[in-house]
Amino acid sequence: MRGLTKTYPAARGRAGRGRNAERPRPVRASDDISLDVARGEIFGLLGPNGAGKTTLVRQLTGLLRPDAGHITLLGHDLVRHPRRAARLLAYLGQESTALDELTVALAAETTGRLRGLGSDAARRERDAVLDELGLAPLAGQPLKKLSGGQRRLACVAAALTGERPVLVLDEPTAGMDPVARRAVWSAIDRRRTGNGTTVLLVTHNVIEAETVLDRVAVLDSGRVIACDTPGGLKGMVSSEVRLDLVWRGEPPLGEPEIAALYGAATVAGRRWTLRLPPERARSVVAAVTQGPAFAALDDFTLATPSLEDVYLALGGRGAGLERS
Ligand SMILES: Nc1ncnc2c1ncn2[C@@H]1O[C@H](COP(=O)(O)OP(=O)(O)OP(=O)(O)O)[C@@H](O)[C@H]1O
Numbered sequence: 001m002r003g004l005t006k007t008y009p010a011a012r013g014r015a016g017r018g019r020n021a022e023r024p025r026p027v028r029a030s031d032d033i034s035l036d037v038a039r040g041e042i043f044g045l046l047g048p049n050g051a052g053k054t055t056l057v058r059q060l061t062g063l064l065r066p067d068a069g070h071i072t073l074l075g076h077d078l079v080r081h082p083r084r085a086a087r088l089l090a091y092l093g094q095e096s097t098a099l100d101e102l103t104v105a106l107a108a109e110t111t112g113r114l115r116g117l118g119s120d121a122a123r124r125e126r127d128a129v130l131d132e133l134g135l136a137p138l139a140g141q142p143l144k145k146l147s148g149g150q151r152r153l154a155c156v157a158a159a160l161t162g163e164r165p166v167l168v169l170d171e172p173t174a175g176m177d178p179v180a181r182r183a184v185w186s187a188i189d190r191r192r193t194g195n196g197t198t199v200l201l202v203t204h205n206v207i208e209a210e211t212v213l214d215r216v217a218v219l220d221s222g223r224v225i226a227c228d229t230p231g232g233l234k235g236m237v238s239s240e241v242r243l244d245l246v247w248r249g250e251p252p253l254g255e256p257e258i259a260a261l262y263g264a265a266t267v268a269g270r271r272w273t274l275r276l277p278p279e280r281a282r283s284v285v286a287a288v289t290q291g292p293a294f295a296a297l298d299d300f301t302l303a304t305p306s307l308e309d310v311y312l313a314l315g316g317r318g319a320g321l322e323r324s
Contacts, residue, residue: 004069006030006055006222029055030066031222037215040192042199046209046307047219053202054094056219057168060200061091074165089166090115092159094174096151104146104154105130105139108161115162122162129157132190133183148175156184163195170202185212206307216307226310233310241281245272245288246299257287270298 010024029052037043045053058064060071062082071078078085085091099107108129112122130136135150135157143151152175159167167188173181189212191197203209209216210230217227226233245261247270253259261284265272276284281302288297 001033001035002070004030004033004066006066029222033224035217039198040196041214044209044213044216045202045219046216048204051219052222053219054170057170061085061168089168090159090164092155092169092172094170096155100144103140103142104135107154107158111158112162117162125161129160132187133157149177149180152176153180167197167199210307234305240275241278242303243274243276243281244301246270247296248298252292252296255293258293
């Protein structure tokens with residue numbers, strides 16, 4: 001992507017609803033975005049609600065025309081030839097109401113047929129994908145009768161039937177339980193490892209971003225404010241580590257080492273939070289895990305900076321990020 005720019009016009013009625021609504025203004029949802037995604041990479045777009053993630057992927061999938069800029073996917077100019085996107089990538093949007101009337105099995109099979117599979121191949125792939133995602137018991141259910149998480153999983157199954165070299169997934173695991181989430185990540189990882197599939201993933205879940213992504217672009221107000229590996233992003237922000245100490249009751253301030261920490265800690269009830277250079281954190285951990293201090297300690301955690309810390313340090317609005 002090079003210089004991608006998209007401004008939504010100040011449509012009448014859109015922001016004008018409600019008594020306290022502000023006057024509608026145009027929204028620059030993509031503001032000169034340039035990014036390279038390598039083949040076989042799991043690349044993430046992270047950012048709070050309204051940052052411009054969906055707008056960006058809709059341009060990549062040929063569903064929304066940029067005002068300016070270029071998109072080249074596997075050698076194809078997608079701004080000039082947006083219809084080619086359908087042959088190159090599988091897109092899982094935020095809402096997939098188009099499949100609602102179909103059963104889980106038919107949603108996957110039909111998607112396979114639409115992607116050019118013959119009827120036998122489509123049925124074979126459908127069965128394999130439903131098994132892979134643990135959906136076989138729901139195969140005969142219409143999507144509209146499923147729970148939110150089950151419906152999302154069925155949409156992932158459809159997206160994975162009739163293989164494409166690129167997967168573009170907008171919040172694929174939203175609303176799923178941990179078992180379903182793991183099934184989705186294994187299925188994606190299998191395609192990357194086995195077929196070299198490239199994955200572009202939208203998320204505002206920082207935990208997911210840290211564990212599954214090779215690289216992350218952090219978006220805010222339509223701009224890329226950082227782009228690196230999760231580790232690289234975290235390294236940019238701070239070399240300190242965070243130590244949380246939770247005391248059973250009163251902290252043992254009679255211990256000189258503990259008394260010395262008190263001044264440096266952010267205290268919230270029984271919890272002390274310290275940001276320390278790694279060497280210092282090691283010696284503090286050694287001190288608090290023996291003698292009277294250890295007896296008074298309920299719990300402790302030592303953590304490197306999270307993507308959330310990165311995000312806040314880069315000026316993003318952290319309130320929109322999920323942490324579970
Ligand atoms: N069709 C539209 N018309 C006008 N403005 C829009 C339209 N779609 C999105 N926007 C605005 O563009 C900005 C970016 O929206 P977008 O949906 O791309 O954000 P997002 O990062 O995907 O958010 P979320 O995490 O909530 O899905 C927001 O300010 C939004 O209000």
